[in-house]
Amino acid sequence: MNKKMDSNRILYLDVLRVVACILVAMVHVSAQHIYDAPAGTFFFGTHAAFDCLGFSGVALYFMISGTLMLDAKKAVTIRSVLKRVLHFYFLFFFWKFIFYLFVGLTSDIPMNVAFWKDTIVNVFSGRGHYHLWFLPTIAVVYLFIPMIKKSVESDKKVCLYYVAIFFVIDVLARTMLMFDNKISELLRGFLTYNDFFLFTGYLGYFVWGHYLHTYGSEISKPVRIVIYMLAIAMLPLSGLADTYFSTSKGVFDISMNTPMGLTSFVTVTAIFLFVKNARMPSNKVVCRCLMAGSSMTLGIYLIHPMVIVFTEKIGFNSLLFAPVLSLPVVSIAVAIISAVPVFILMKIPVVRKIVT
Numbered sequence: 001m002n003k004k005m006d007s008n009r010i011l012y013l014d015v016l017r018v019v020a021c022i023l024v025a026m027v028h029v030s031a032q033h034i035y036d037a038p039a040g041t042f043f044f045g046t047h048a049a050f051d052c053l054g055f056s057g058v059a060l061y062f063m064i065s066g067t068l069m070l071d072a073k074k075a076v077t078i079r080s081v082l083k084r085v086l087h088f089y090f091l092f093f094f095w096k097f098i099f100y101l102f103v104g105l106t107s108d109i110p111m112n113v114a115f116w117k118d119t120i121v122n123v124f125s126g127r128g129h130y131h132l133w134f135l136p137t138i139a140v141v142y143l144f145i146p147m148i149k150k151s152v153e154s155d156k157k158v159c160l161y162y163v164a165i166f167f168v169i170d171v172l173a174r175t176m177l178m179f180d181n182k183i184s185e186l187l188r189g190f191l192t193y194n195d196f197f198l199f200t201g202y203l204g205y206f207v208w209g210h211y212l213h214t215y216g217s218e219i220s221k222p223v224r225i226v227i228y229m230l231a232i233a234m235l236p237l238s239g240l241a242d243t244y245f246s247t248s249k250g251v252f253d254i255s256m257n258t259p260m261g262l263t264s265f266v267t268v269t270a271i272f273l274f275v276k277n278a279r280m281p282s283n284k285v286v287c288r289c290l291m292a293g294s295s296m297t298l299g300i301y302l303i304h305p306m307v308i309v310f311t312e313k314i315g316f317n318s319l320l321f322a323p324v325l326s327l328p329v330v331s332i333a334v335a336i337i338s339a340v341p342v343f344i345l346m347k348i349p350v351v352r353k354i355v356t
Contacts, residue, residue: 011280011287014294016064019271021297023057025304026050026331028131033318039246043323049239050327052257056268059259062202063209063272065138069145070210072153078146088139094354095302096128102306131305141203152207159211166204169196175262178255212272224273231270234263299342299355300335307338
């Protein structure tokens with residue numbers, strides 16, 4: 001089972017990056033037309049299910065980062081962490097500007113003095129394009145690395161302790177709160193006067209990735225098979241849940257579609273374990289292609305909303321044919337098309353920093 005291309009490269013993580021990249025594209029591809037049909041239709045349920053599946057890709061990115069940064073063999077200094085954090089913020093502000101400019105160029109907004117003034121103000125104060133939230137979020141998680149690394153890098157019990165609280169408080173509880181019943185009311189009241197914020201957020205997935213990478217081999221095959229089966233069941237169940245929420249409330253409701261939901265947690269755990277335990281290719285050409293694709297995933301993430309705009313204009317979207325097929329096909333195509341400009345930019349020494 002060839003897990004490594006060389007001593008410094010973990011090949012299955014490259015595969016996971018590629019998978020995560022496609023899944024994140026799927027979030028935005030499925031969101032384009034998710035409300036184009038009534039909530040009780042197969043069309044809505046399918047889009048909601050694939051949108052929920054796509055959100056597991058967000059969690060997967062944090063798990064991959066945690067796998068690498070919390071590894072006991074990796075030396076991490078405060079200086080190296082702060083350098084990476086500053087780079088994330090540089091990308092955040094740079095791409096905020098690029099997308100404000102992109103919106104101006106692709107719409108009827110006059111690019112006059114007022115436009116440029118608003119753009120400059122929004123770059124430093126606005127939220128930015130819908131997908132850019134990831135950059136400051138992972139930057140904040142990175143700030144915690146010097147404080148938590150020594151606690152969890154070699155201590156299985158401490159690692160599992162943190163993940164267990166994260167799962168109960170931020171995954172299981174949040175999922176239960178989606179349903180209106182007496183139990184959720186009691187839970188909501190309990191959480192209002194118990195502040196568990198240190199155990200909530202993407203830091204939980206960060207640690208979970210490290211745990212599965214370090215101790216995942218201890219999970220027996222029968223247990224893994226159960227996890228895989230649960231993950232497969234989560235795809236239709238998430239669509240049915242969103243359909244139930246929407247039809248019962250009379251308004252579109254896709255509460256299940258979040259990286260912090262139980263469906264995403266189970267799905268991303270299954271994906272991580274499946275790829276980790278899969279037989280990796282030994283062919284050098286295939287391995288190099290996987291490594292190349294992996295190195296472009298951040299750039300693809302940054303650029304792919306632009307590609308979605310252009311593919312939408314030519315009708316290449318989830319409406320092309322049955323959504324159960326078109327959603328994965330269009331998502332993969334968007335990721336591949338996005339890789340082309342990223343590949344070109346990475347060949348330019350100075351410019352490559354804006355996509356890596």
